[in-house]
Amino acid sequence: MPPAILIQQVSKNFGSTRALDKVDLEIQPGEFFGLLGPNGAGKTTLISALAGLVRVDAGSLSVMGHDVQSDYRAARRHLGVVPQELVFDPFFSVRESLKIQSGYFGIGDNDDWIDEILVNLGLASKADANMRMLSGGMKRRVLVAQALVHRPPVIVLDEPTAGVDVELRQTLWQFIKRLNQAGHTIVLTTHYLEEAENLCNRIAMLKDGRVVALDTTEKLLRRFSAHALRLRTDGAMPDDLASGASESAGWWTLPFDSFDEVEPLLARIRAAGCRIESLEISSPDLEEVFIRVMQGSHQGQVN
Amino acid sequence: MRHGGFTTLFYKEVLRFWKVASQTVAAPVLTALLYLLIFSHVLEGHVKVHGISYTAFLIPGLVMMSVLQNAFSNSSSSLIQSKVTGNIVFVLLPPISYLEFFAAYVAASVVRGLVVGAGVLFATFWFAPLTFAEPIWILVFAVMGGAILGSLGVIAGIWADKFDQLAAFQNFLIMPLTFLSGVFYSINSLPPFWQQLSHWNPVFYMIDGFRHGFFGISDASPWLSLAVVSACLMVLAAFTLNLLKRGYKLRN
Numbered sequence: 001m002p003p004a005i006l007i008q009q010v011s012k013n014f015g016s017t018r019a020l021d022k023v024d025l026e027i028q029p030g031e032f033f034g035l036l037g038p039n040g041a042g043k044t045t046l047i048s049a050l051a052g053l054v055r056v057d058a059g060s061l062s063v064m065g066h067d068v069q070s071d072y073r074a075a076r077r078h079l080g081v082v083p084q085e086l087v088f089d090p091f092f093s094v095r096e097s098l099k100i101q102s103g104y105f106g107i108g109d110n111d112d113w114i115d116e117i118l119v120n121l122g123l124a125s126k127a128d129a130n131m132r133m134l135s136g137g138m139k140r141r142v143l144v145a146q147a148l149v150h151r152p153p154v155i156v157l158d159e160p161t162a163g164v165d166v167e168l169r170q171t172l173w174q175f176i177k178r179l180n181q182a183g184h185t186i187v188l189t190t191h192y193l194e195e196a197e198n199l200c201n202r203i204a205m206l207k208d209g210r211v212v213a214l215d216t217t218e219k220l221l222r223r224f225s226a227h228a229l230r231l232r233t234d235g236a237m238p239d240d241l242a243s244g245a246s247e248s249a250g251w252w253t254l255p256f257d258s259f260d261e262v263e264p265l266l267a268r269i270r271a272a273g274c275r276i277e278s279l280e281i282s283s284p285d286l287e288e289v290f291i292r293v294m295q296g297s298h299q300g301q302v303n
Numbered sequence: 304m305r306h307g308g309f310t311t312l313f314y315k316e317v318l319r320f321w322k323v324a325s326q327t328v329a330a331p332v333l334t335a336l337l338y339l340l341i342f343s344h345v346l347e348g349h350v351k352v353h354g355i356s357y358t359a360f361l362i363p364g365l366v367m368m369s370v371l372q373n374a375f376s377n378s379s380s381s382l383i384q385s386k387v388t389g390n391i392v393f394v395l396l397p398p399i400s401y402l403e404f405f406a407a408y409v410a411a412s413v414v415r416g417l418v419v420g421a422g423v424l425f426a427t428f429w430f431a432p433l434t435f436a437e438p439i440w441i442l443v444f445a446v447m448g449g450a451i452l453g454s455l456g457v458i459a460g461i462w463a464d465k466f467d468q469l470a471a472f473q474n475f476l477i478m479p480l481t482f483l484s485g486v487f488y489s490i491n492s493l494p495p496f497w498q499q500l501s502h503w504n505p506v507f508y509m510i511d512g513f514r515h516g517f518f519g520i521s522d523a524s525p526w527l528s529l530a531v532v533s534a535c536l537m538v539l540a541a542f543t544l545n546l547l548k549r550g551y552k553l554r555n
Contacts, residue, residue, distance in 0.1 A: 051396055052395070052396075052554065053392065053395055053396070053554055054554060055550055055554055072398065073400075074398075076396060076397060076398040077398055083389075083392050085389045087388060087389035087392060089385075089390045089393065090388070091318070091322050091323075092318075097393075100311055100315050100393075101397070103310065103311030103314070103315075104308055104311050104312065104393070104394070104397035104398075104399060105397050105398065106307050106308070146393065150397075
């Protein structure tokens with residue numbers, strides 16, 4: 001089976017701005033893949049290139065083995081994209097929009113699948129409402145539905161939960177997780193790192209158009225983010241410890257790599273005459289990984 | 304439900320203007336009717352063209368002008384709206400070839416042009432004795448003229464980034480070309496310089512050939528008009544297809 005997505009040495013400039021710089025990525029069928037990075041890192045450009053919305057200057061991209069330029073028909077049939085912008089066609093109802101979108105993909109009788117999508121996305125009661133009448137969250141659901149009308153094996157969601165309420169987020173992720181379990185490959189960009197951490201099995205981080213980190217979520221967390229002791233004391237932290245720690249609102253955070261280090265750390269605090277008032281151990285999280293990767297402290301470790 | 308890239312996009316484009324028919328069909332029919340009432344009131348009885356009453360002469364001109372202007376409006380306004388609102392992605396993401404894209408937008412423009420043209424004809428032909436001498440020319444020039452302006456509309460819609468740029472295209476190119484083409488007069492009545500200049504206006508041949516279908520008489524031979532209009536359509540279609548193939552502004 002060819003990779004779900006294969007991106008090789010892709011570069012793209014907008015004027016003098018380098019949006020993508022020799023990007024390589026290979027995503028296997030069935031993955032739940034996260035594409036993270038700050039605004040302007042090149043995530044949307046990469047997705048646009050994959051969808052054929054932008055032509056790249058160098059390199060090649062394929063979806064399920066189909067080149068997005070030379071074999072664009074097959075590539076686009078295998079790809080469903082949920083765009084970041086909240087766009088809609090004000091002339092049509094929800095059902096009309098979905099039928100038209102099906103027709104573009106050459107699918108005539110798609111009513112059963114359309115009904116199933118509508119139900120799963122909580123849109124059934126809005127099926128015959130005009131797009132203009134829908135709230136922002138409802139419009140977002142329709143965008144997801146439109147990306148799914150042709151049952152694409154690869155689904156790309158570009159910040160699908162930006163500005164979306166909790167309920168929709170839950171509905172959406174339940175549905176997307178089910179699609180993933182059914183074998184669909186999911187690629188997700190988001191600014192909610194917790195979402196990426198919970199959902200994605202593998203993550204790539206982009207910065208200035210380059211992939212600066214790429215690994216399984218678990219390994220990324222282990223490699224870049226340490227455990228930490230968070231504690232409050234009644235006195236000042238000893239200088240030698242304070243230099244490697246950070247303090248906020250009375251809570252000290254002391255990072256450590258192995259649990260063997262916990263006892264000696266506590267012993268040193270005690271030895272300095274401090275009494276510990278409160279203590280907890282925090283686990284690595286993706287936000288910290290993200291910040292450390294973006295600060296460039298681990299660029300040498302990119303693989 | 305219709306399916307396939309061309310069929311669906313064509314259907315969607317027709318449905319789009321039909322849903323707002325009061326604005327896209329009824330309004331231009333009323334405008335043309337007002338032109339007819341005003342000009343025929345002023346000129347009927349004073350002017351005869353090719354031995355035909357002025358009102359009868361005017362009607363085919365107004366019909367064809369409506370066909371052309373509405374064909375242009377359809378593709379250009381649909382594209383600029385889709386671009387400005389961003390929903391153009393719905394058409395760019397599916398496996399629709401540039402050829403299908405072009406054909407669908409132009410065909411829908413032709414349909415809009417013909418629907419409005421038929422409306423104008425229906426609203427006006429009570430006012431003067433019209434004949435249909437060689438109806439095949441009527442159809443040929445209406446369809447080809449609509450396709451040319453539909454194609455121009457695609458170019459304008461793709462090129463313009465904002466509504467005022469599209470309005471400039473319409474006001475400074477399409478309106479003068481259609482108004483100064485013999486809709487309201489025979490160019491034989493013009494001073495020699497303007498007569499010469501009119502021969503460089505392709506819209507003149509569209510209207511002249513179209514009118515020939517009604518009266519069997521025209522300023523230029525319908526065959527010459529057919530040649531000019533065909534050449535014009537081919538050049539514009541090739542130009543537009545090239546823009547689309549390169550993804551000009553749409554895929555960048």
